[in-house]
Amino acid sequence: MMNFIECELLRVFIGEKEKLHHRPIYELLVSEALERGMAGATVFRGLLSFGLRHKVHTAKILELAGDLPMVVEIIDSTEKIEEFLPVLETLLREAGVEALVTRENVRHWTT
Amino acid sequence: MMNFIECELLRVFIGEKEKLHHRPIYELLVSEALERGMAGATVFRGLLSFGLRHKVHTAKILELAGDLPMVVEIIDSTEKIEEFLPVLETLLREAGVEALVTRENVRHWTT
Amino acid sequence: MMNFIECELLRVFIGEKEKLHHRPIYELLVSEALERGMAGATVFRGLLSFGLRHKVHTAKILELAGDLPMVVEIIDSTEKIEEFLPVLETLLREAGVEALVTRENVRHWTT
Numbered sequence: 001m002m003n004f005i006e007c008e009l010l011r012v013f014i015g016e017k018e019k020l021h022h023r024p025i026y027e028l029l030v031s032e033a034l035e036r037g038m039a040g041a042t043v044f045r046g047l048l049s050f051g052l053r054h055k056v057h058t059a060k061i062l063e064l065a066g067d068l069p070m071v072v073e074i075i076d077s078t079e080k081i082e083e084f085l086p087v088l089e090t091l092l093r094e095a096g097v098e099a100l101v102t103r104e105n106v107r108h109w110t111t
Numbered sequence: 112m113m114n115f116i117e118c119e120l121l122r123v124f125i126g127e128k129e130k131l132h133h134r135p136i137y138e139l140l141v142s143e144a145l146e147r148g149m150a151g152a153t154v155f156r157g158l159l160s161f162g163l164r165h166k167v168h169t170a171k172i173l174e175l176a177g178d179l180p181m182v183v184e185i186i187d188s189t190e191k192i193e194e195f196l197p198v199l200e201t202l203l204r205e206a207g208v209e210a211l212v213t214r215e216n217v218r219h220w221t222t
Numbered sequence: 223m224m225n226f227i228e229c230e231l232l233r234v235f236i237g238e239k240e241k242l243h244h245r246p247i248y249e250l251l252v253s254e255a256l257e258r259g260m261a262g263a264t265v266f267r268g269l270l271s272f273g274l275r276h277k278v279h280t281a282k283i284l285e286l287a288g289d290l291p292m293v294v295e296i297i298d299s300t301e302k303i304e305e306f307l308p309v310l311e312t313l314l315r316e317a318g319v320e321a322l323v324t325r326e327n328v329r330h331w332t333t
Contacts, residue, residue: 155266
């Protein structure tokens with residue numbers, strides 16, 4: 001019997017090349033989530049996007065500039081997600097990068 | 112302080128090879144969203160799917176036919192998403208292609 | 223006019239290398255969903271994740287071990303999704319693998 005628990009999915013859309021202290025932001029976000037014991041974090045790479053000051057990121061541009069859209073997905077309770085938001089905000093501000101962030105209600109279950 | 116705003120995530124699942132006027136549908140959808148000033152649009156490539164008349168799209172088939180599943184994700188207010196739906200529907204009908212489309216409520220925030 | 227129907231999106235996060243009877247779990251899940259006539263199923267590959275006993279799956283590890291995170295997304299009515307859950311649970315238990323599973327409410331439409 002799978003018992004699903006109410007939680008939230010936080011998604012952070014950011015450029016693949018965006019860095020802080022020479023490390024990709026998406027990787028830093030996964031590290032921060034791991035350190036905080038969040039339930040899960042996964043990174044996916046897109047092939048085309050806009051939304052960050054309407055720059056278009058494409059796979060073609062990647063070949064030149066390596067800046068494809070990435071989405072970092074973090075899953076945990078609303079409480080844990082809300083504790084993570086200031087970490088995210090500080091990290092984005094320090095790096096001076098743009099990001100689109102979404103939150104949504106999901107239910108989760110783990111083996 | 113991150114203030115999240117209620118909005119919607121529109122997702123369009125479509126074959127990578129589907130075209131209209133020699134342009135991929137997923138690229139046309141991103142262009143249309145960009146022209147209409149939507150908050151964001153991102154395209155991801157899947158590696159296996161069915162759902163479009165139960166054809167199975169796989170990475171192996173891609174090597175032969177180049178038709179992997181793609182998902183175009185568009186984020187904006189319900190109002191802007193609803194204005195976008197007729198554009199989407201017209202485009203799909205003109206191209207005569209199949210698509211699976213989903214909408215869901217999310218909250219978004221941008222830097 | 224696009225009429226959207228209430229349904230659910232089931233997402234299963236699992237390692238690319240996880241297998242049962244020599245077949246990848248993500249592929250088995252798509253097969254099972256197809257056999258049961260679910261509305262749609264799509265598989266995406268991530269490039270970095272944790273969440274399954276906090277092992278970190280990365281693209282670098284992939285080159286060595288081929289174990290990237292995968293997400294299988296299945297869309298159908300709540301009823302059909304609930305009928306699918308025991309199939310999923312049995313499959314995961316037989317394979318003895320870890321997975322993170324989420325459910326969320328979406329509305330869907332097909333051409």
